[in-house]
Amino acid sequence: MQPRRPEGFDGLGYRGGGREEPGPGAKPYSSSSDLSHWVSSPPDIPGSRNLHWGERTPQYGAGPAGTPLGGVGLNDEPYPAGAGTSSEQLNRFAGFGIGLASLFTENVLAHPCIVLRRQCQVNYHARNYHLTPFTIVNIMYSINKTQGPRALWKGMGSTFIVQGITLGTEGIISEFTPLPRELSHKWSLRQIGGHLLLKSLTYVVAMPFYSASLVETVQSEIIRDNPGILDCVKEGIGRVIGMGVPHSKRLLPLMALTFPTVLHGVLHYIISSIIQKFVLLVLKKENSQSLPTESSNSVQSMLDAYFPELIASFAASLCADVMIYPLETVLHRLHIQGTRTIIDNTDLGYEVLPINTQYEGMRDCINTIKREEGMLGFYKGFGAVVVQYTLHVAVLQLTKIIYSMLLQNVA
Template structure:
């Protein structure tokens, strides 16, 4: 601007004879030979931002960790815990067993002996049919939901009519799968050294044969007599798991909010996708564990009714080295329950409970290990953030 030439040599309205010394860095260090005291740098503070606010990279990392844990849970639920399902069912259906295996420690030597005598594959028998039955159940639910107005999923905001239609969908799905579930149950408990190894698709053939056997054949209970108790067991267990899942999820959300409130500020990820996914995964595991524990006696009764009269030979888990046939004569679910109480005691309804404890222990440990490994890997592989050096307050001005 005109008239401001040489303004740097003017101080308080008069011309300077001696220029500022050391002014190359933006601030003078001496004036007329005297040292100038420079004020301290003022740090830039952001008091309105929560100190625990995670950066965008951390949110993405938590999201991928949640996806990895979900995948690990799916694999564990369908594959890794199958040996414990086999042990549990063999204990449940054996009325003549002396050892009840209520705690996991008694099952360890039995598993070792089964491995020595029959090989490790004996604990994975029937896994193909189990996966087929689960896929068949999902396919039936999807098909029925498409050809009818019945919803496949419900939420807390669903109407009472939608809830009733959803339960009806579950009843139809369980009823249609029951004959094939019975055939799959036989494959998971029968001993491989005393019977032929079934093919992958034999479960459909055996299920169709069981469906066509409408008359009484020896001690075999007709399938139409097994469908009502099986549907009742499946629906009640599903409703209980649904309630536990909703309550546990709500409690986890409230607990997280309480922790954030105790810190004095909400984090941005309090309701992020990664947090919601982690809470849902934990609530599903809690609901599965609670439902299996509460309805374990009813499951024992249902399994014994399905196997009665099928001439199934199972492994004797008292020793782990021999086999034993299943010989029962129950007339129905109530008679089965009363007979177990009378001959085996109340704990007879909980035979093989130690396998259930092992099942959920392994499931929980796999999830924790997966989460820890994925977190460590993402921490190592993630590039380190560049440290920004703050300029002084006066330079920014």
């Protein structure tokens, strides 16, 4: 399961451009202990993203204050008076901007892709599976034309609420239990088990609120009333106590949803962790082989300090989403069943369709999709994933270009 904030972005300072400046004993980026331990991300809820590393990406190595990368000066010349302060301010501003751009992409710019992706996943009527980005873009245009832009950003507020609930839940559980929220480099199997148990408990607590958020995301704008900001919380609590919005008898109990929800979240988290650590190690190795020399420029050195974590988190999120996409399709169908949800017709881009599935559980859902829709039925709406990550790459590249231009102008 998956929230959506960029790895390495703490809201005030990007990891690597953090609020604390490294002291004289700080280690260079190529140090063998930079990635010796990692910190878990906020809990993943299906459809959102995941995982942060404990080590900040260092901007400066050991050496005199204001001397980057372990005492090697930019072009072997010391900074003029006042240059260190202005460079420090630029680095903090740039780190914040880079993280904010990634946050904006994952939570706002990519939200229409998440809406279409989920609508396609739960639409068992669909004849067009939208496996490519070309067909999904056409449907986005049709829905925007008939219902307006609001139809593509529906449910965005509830996704932020779910992320807040998961963050708070994980923090509270870790404070009142011995379950570790972080894993040090001296981890043991017992610590890993406790850490994954903490994740699992967080997914269970957030599950009813995620169900309510999913309904808001896929419900057609044509027939729904304007939801309130806290409707997601109200309906989630109502789902737990059996009160609130009426549901059909086909609604699956929360106990039946617990296993697939936890399975999806834990698998997504594990895959993201492994991929992210691997990519960071590869980038670390490449950077260690290209240490600054007399010909190295400040722009590339500073870019190397900021972008490895963003690249690693991007690759981790993409791989995890692709690998467990079939399980996510099953999970969303189970969550949406019996909620009396009306979705948009993803074949035409207009009209609406009811969700009238009658799955008995996870196994029955898998067998039914395989029998009636084929193996590709598990990948309905996959084109939206391609569009989503293409947008993410474009924003990251644009941010990198802008940052390079700023640094060159300052230099």
